[in-house]
Amino acid sequence: MTIPLTSNRRGPLSGLLVLELADEKGQFCGKMMADLGANVIKVEPPGGQNTRRVGPFLDDIPHPERSLYFWHYNTSKHSVTLNLDTADGKAIFGMMAGIADVIIESYAPDYLTSRGLGYDTLSRTNPGLIMCSITPFGQTGPWRDYQTSDLLHMGAGGQMASTGYNEEDVPDAPPIAPGGGNAWHMGCNFAYMSIMAALHYRHVAQEGQYIDVSIHEACHLTTEAAVPNYIYRGEVVQRNTGRHHSVGPSFASQIESSDGGWVQTTGSGGNPTPRRLRGLAEWMDTYGLAEDLLDDKYLDLDTFQASLPHINSVISEFIKQVPQEEAWRGGQKHGYPWGAIRTLDEIVEDEHLKERGFFTEVEHPELDRTFTYPGPAAIYNGSPWAISRRAPLIGEHNVQIFCEELGLSKGELTALAEGGVI
Amino acid sequence: MTKPHALDGVRVLDFTWVRAGPMATRWLGIFGAEVIKVEWPERLDSFRRNIVTVPTGIEPGPNSPGMFADQHVNKRGITLNVRSDKGMDILKRLIAVSDIVIENFSSRVMQSWGLGYEEQKKLNPEIIYVSMAGLGQTGPDHAYTTMGPSAQALSGQTFLSGLPGQPPAGWGWSYMDDSGGMYGAISALTALRHRDATGEGQHVDLSQMTTGITLIGSAFLDKTVNGRPSRRPGYPPGNRTTWPGTPVMNNYRGPTTAPHNTYRTSGDDYNAWCVIACFSDDEWTNLVNVMGSPDWAKDAKFTSLAGRLQYQEALDQGIESWTRTLDKYDVMERCQNAGVRAMPVQSSENRVEHDPQLKARGMFSELEHPVVGVRKVQNAPFRLSKNSVEINRHAPLIGQHTVEVMEGLLGISHREVAEGYNDGTFWPSGMPMYAYVEEALR
Numbered sequence: 001m002t003i004p005l006t007s008n009r010r011g012p013l014s015g016l017l018v019l020e021l022a023d024e025k026g027q028f029c030g031k032m033m034a035d036l037g038a039n040v041i042k043v044e045p046p047g048g049q050n051t052r053r054v055g056p057f058l059d060d061i062p063h064p065e066r067s068l069y070f071w072h073y074n075t076s077k078h079s080v081t082l083n084l085d086t087a088d089g090k091a092i093f094g095m096m097a098g099i100a101d102v103i104i105e106s107y108a109p110d111y112l113t114s115r116g117l118g119y120d121t122l123s124r125t126n127p128g129l130i131m132c133s134i135t136p137f138g139q140t141g142p143w144r145d146y147q148t149s150d151l152l153h154m155g156a157g158g159q160m161a162s163t164g165y166n167e168e169d170v171p172d173a174p175p176i177a178p179g180g181g182n183a184w185h186m187g188c189n190f191a192y193m194s195i196m197a198a199l200h201y202r203h204v205a206q207e208g209q210y211i212d213v214s215i216h217e218a219c220h221l222t223t224e225a226a227v228p229n230y231i232y233r234g235e236v237v238q239r240n241t242g243r244h245h246s247v248g249p250s251f252a253s254q255i256e257s258s259d260g261g262w263v264q265t266t267g268s269g270g271n272p273t274p275r276r277l278r279g280l281a282e283w284m285d286t287y288g289l290a291e292d293l294l295d296d297k298y299l300d301l302d303t304f305q306a307s308l309p310h311i312n313s314v315i316s317e318f319i320k321q322v323p324q325e326e327a328w329r330g331g332q333k334h335g336y337p338w339g340a341i342r343t344l345d346e347i348v349e350d351e352h353l354k355e356r357g358f359f360t361e362v363e364h365p366e367l368d369r370t371f372t373y374p375g376p377a378a379i380y381n382g383s384p385w386a387i388s389r390r391a392p393l394i395g396e397h398n399v400q401i402f403c404e405e406l407g408l409s410k411g412e413l414t415a416l417a418e419g420g421v422i
Numbered sequence: 423m424t425k426p427h428a429l430d431g432v433r434v435l436d437f438t439w440v441r442a443g444p445m446a447t448r449w450l451g452i453f454g455a456e457v458i459k460v461e462w463p464e465r466l467d468s469f470r471r472n473i474v475t476v477p478t479g480i481e482p483g484p485n486s487p488g489m490f491a492d493q494h495v496n497k498r499g500i501t502l503n504v505r506s507d508k509g510m511d512i513l514k515r516l517i518a519v520s521d522i523v524i525e526n527f528s529s530r531v532m533q534s535w536g537l538g539y540e541e542q543k544k545l546n547p548e549i550i551y552v553s554m555a556g557l558g559q560t561g562p563d564h565a566y567t568t569m570g571p572s573a574q575a576l577s578g579q580t581f582l583s584g585l586p587g588q589p590p591a592g593w594g595w596s597y598m599d600d601s602g603g604m605y606g607a608i609s610a611l612t613a614l615r616h617r618d619a620t621g622e623g624q625h626v627d628l629s630q631m632t633t634g635i636t637l638i639g640s641a642f643l644d645k646t647v648n649g650r651p652s653r654r655p656g657y658p659p660g661n662r663t664t665w666p667g668t669p670v671m672n673n674y675r676g677p678t679t680a681p682h683n684t685y686r687t688s689g690d691d692y693n694a695w696c697v698i699a700c701f702s703d704d705e706w707t708n709l710v711n712v713m714g715s716p717d718w719a720k721d722a723k724f725t726s727l728a729g730r731l732q733y734q735e736a737l738d739q740g741i742e743s744w745t746r747t748l749d750k751y752d753v754m755e756r757c758q759n760a761g762v763r764a765m766p767v768q769s770s771e772n773r774v775e776h777d778p779q780l781k782a783r784g785m786f787s788e789l790e791h792p793v794v795g796v797r798k799v800q801n802a803p804f805r806l807s808k809n810s811v812e813i814n815r816h817a818p819l820i821g822q823h824t825v826e827v828m829e830g831l832l833g834i835s836h837r838e839v840a841e842g843y844n845d846g847t848f849w850p851s852g853m854p855m856y857a858y859v860e861e862a863l864r
Contacts, residue, residue, distance in 0.1 A: 012612045012615060013616075014619075015619060036612055053677070054676060054677050055677075056643075056644045056648060056650070056671075056672045058647060059648065060648065068643040068644055068648070069640040069674070071640075071643060072639030072642070072643055137779050138783055141779045141782040142779060142782055143758075143778070143779040146758045147758065148765065149676060149699045149701070151697050152697050152699060152763055152764070155684070155696070155697035155765045155767040156765040156768050158768055158769070158770060158773055159593075159594075160661075160697070160767045161768060161769045161770065161772075162593075162594030163591055163592070163593055163594035169588075170588050173585065173588075174660070174661060174684040176584060176585070176661065177583075177661050177684075178579070178582070178592070178593050178597070179583050179638075179641075179675055180582055180641065181640075181674060186601075186604075189604040190604065190803045190804055192608055193453075193604065193607050193804075196615055197428035197429060197806070198806060199615050199618070200428060200429060200432070200611070200618060201426075201428040201429075201808065201809055203615075204431070205808075207808060209806055209809065211805070211807070212804065213803060214783065214804075215803075216779060217780065217802075218803040220773055220777075220780060220785065220800075220803075221600075221803055222600045222601070223595060224441070224596055224600055225475065225595060226595065227770045227773065227774060228475050228491075228492045229474075229488075229770065230769075230770040230771050230774055231488060231774060231798050232476070232477045232487075232488025232489075232797065233474075233478065233488065236770055236771050237770065238692065239594055241589055241591065242580070242589050242592045243571060243594075244571070245595055247474065254589060256589070262575075262580075262590060264571045264572045264580065264592075265572075266569040328572075332566045332567070337567040339571070340576060341575040341581050341590055342575065342576055342578055342581065343578060343581045343651075344578050344638070344641055344642055344644075345652055345653065347576075347578050347635060348642070348645055348646055351561075351563075352557060352561040352562050352564075353632065356558055356560055356561045356629065358632060371646055373646070374636050374639050376632075377629055377632040377633040377635070378605070378626050378627060378629065379559075379560070380609075380612075380616075380624055380625075381539065381624050381626075382616065382622055382623070382624030382625075383613075383616045383624060
């Protein structure tokens with residue numbers, strides 16, 4: 001038996017059937033798989049997943065079908081409702097698991113096992129099944145059952161120890177947890193990666209397996225130089241305003257432009273050379289702000305390198321006199337890897353992203369409206385990454401999946417609804 | 423019996439450098455892919471010049487930076503002069519026997535070498551080619567170059583981190599390099615699945631900057647659906663979910679709640695901070711109990727979510743007066759044992775030396791490297807029941823595996839390889855060779 005519902009039929013994951021039992025911790029992994037072509041069925045508790053209660057909401061009117069948070073993380077998926085605390089719910093889930101390629105789950109360790117739905121049980125009838133658990137600390141260890149949140153992971157994982165302000169810029173500032181819910185993304189990115197590796201192994205060895213992903217470890221592994229600095233030098237990094245952590249003082253690379261925006265110059269990043277500086281200085285000179293940077297002495301590599309602090313400060317003073325857009329693009333034209341600190345207000349207008357097909361119009365037929373979503377970050381020239389549909393309504397595909405695919409009658413479906421199973 | 427690797431038999435030709443690309447191939451290598459890093463001594467990977475992570479007492483050189491040693495485990499390394507005809511010919515032979523070609527050069531560098539996807543496909547019809555330029559290979563700004571900090575600035579990631587009314591705090595490192603690396607691996611593995619299913623390779627044109635936008639999706643929809651501007655009072659709200667004295671508004675991290683903040687703990691250590699968050703009245707009541715039910719916390723104004731949000735300043739001050747009396751791990755244990763969400767703000771030292779969870783899960787193992795010695799190495803955040811994800815190979819010394827790869831993989835004779843060292847194909851003419859290279863040549 002197969003479930004022919006499919007999302008992006010031409011996508012690289014087309015043909016895979018994925019069951020997702022996931023809240024905020026695992027929904028992004030399911031989204032990636034669905035947008036990339038897998039048929040992802042989100043198995044929600046009756047009444048809907050708790051992530052439907054998280055804002056922001058359409059027109060700021062809270063409702064489980066109006067959560068923009070849910071919308072984003074559940075594109076291209078299908079939805080069924082199922083109460084896994086009932087015998088019927090378990091039996092139906094077992095039937096679906098019997099034909100699934102992948103299960104993504106982010107319940108507490110032991111939740112599924114205690115309901116007789118652990119990997120060992122499910123794989124007995126479906127040895128090719130790949131099951132990936134995405135949990136705060138993994139399935140083992142002293143912190144296994146601790147409760148967390150995005151903020152807590154950013155604290156424990158090391159993001160906060162690296163992010164914040166210099167004392168002279170913002171006295172008494174706390175370490176800062178960057179926004180956006182990225183702890184879950186880090187966990188999901190690694191979960192996705194390991195599922196793909198397991199799929200390749202299944203292709204070769206014809207067997208599935210169980211994967212245990214720890215969000216804490218995913219965060220810990222996403223702090224760049226902080227850990228190598230300690231392992232190799234015994235040094236602990238400090239936080240700097242709007243730039244890299246560092247062991248000692250470092251050059252301020254985030255500069256406020258004349259219109260109150262900010263430009264990130266990456267400090268000495270991008271391997272600056274005397275030749276590039278000459279081009280940049282000629283451009284700065286058209287504003288009358290090149291100071292001494294056109295001096296031939298900077299064509300000498302040693303002088304150039306020894307003068308970098310001075311050169312950087314002249315460039316910073318220049319940026320302060322120029323509007324953000326003009327400054328960062330001007331730097332780019334002269335080979336400097338600068339970036340504007342953009343907000344979404346600017347990003348949604350970006351011509352480059354438009355041309356790369358990033359902005360994706362997604363229909364919401366029940367609202368008779370179409371909204372613009374963030375689309376693919378990569379262009380696959382053989383099998384497109386594309387959102388195929390809006391997030392599902394609660395149990396939107398119950399009839400299609402339970403009746404048409406699994407063979408339950410409409411009467412049985414009614415009984416299940418009345419019994420609190422779906 | 424050791425477990426097989428998920429990617430046994432998958433060969434990756436690795437042109438990546440700096441951070442994002444090398445992290446992509448680090449993960450592929452941990453899954454067991456045979457990663458061959460292509461380098462040239464006259465154009466070193468910048469992390470081979472990363473003097474600040476060379477261990478004290480070790481002579482700086484291309485084989486001594488700690489950062490390089492950490493991000494290149496489980497890879498082999500060859501040196502090849504791709505600017506010579508002979509080098510280019512060998513490069514093409516390597517592409518012909520590889521499964522995946524991956525690079526994070528600026529846009530269209532491979533194309534300028536005559537090795538764009540169409541040319542690679544002629545050499546190897548099933549090749550998977552992943553390019554990781556900051557803004558991708560197409561579009562009006564494709565030629566722009568980015569580093570992690572500018573990529574995350576352009577993606578909107580930087581702006582949504584920090585305290586209201588202060589400069590953006592951003593991310594204290596190249597988050598888009600770490601994430602970009604994950605997406606490089608994700609792209610390669612996704613295309614590999616497609617090839618397993620269809621027999622077809624393809625080009626994946628990844629834009630690292632763009633991945634950052636997909637990671638702030640609910641903020642994106644708040645803009646495109648609700649028209650809400652990002653520049654508004656009280657946003658971003660630091661570590662809180664909403665800033666006191668400004669309109670209550672979701673901040674895209676999760677539910678809007680209080681308490682939800684950082685608090686100082688005992689001692690004067692730079693990282694003597696903890697984080698606490700309560701997502702229900704019950705969790706708040708549990709916290710009140712853990713704190714010993716102080717009088718301030720029993721005030722009726724804190725019993726409801728609305729009250730806790732309205733009096734967040736007083737709430738946070740009260741909580742901090744308690745956390746300041748305790749070690750950050752003590753706060754965590756007391757809270758977690760009582761059903762309250764709390765964790766320490768952990769430094770790198772805390773994570774390497776103290777974190778009992780990372781220790782119990784085997785995050786660090788020891789690996790010997792001929793130049794930097796026996797060091798801790800960071801393992802993977804996933805365990806696969808059927809596959810090994812161990813790190814068993816130290817980062818390659820520059821050119822360490824050239825002879826092995828040329829003879830073993832391409833079947834080039836020892837004499838021809840030796841010639842290649844004389845004519846500048848495998849090592850720059852006139853540059854002194856390392857003893858291990860001479861040894862391999864013997």
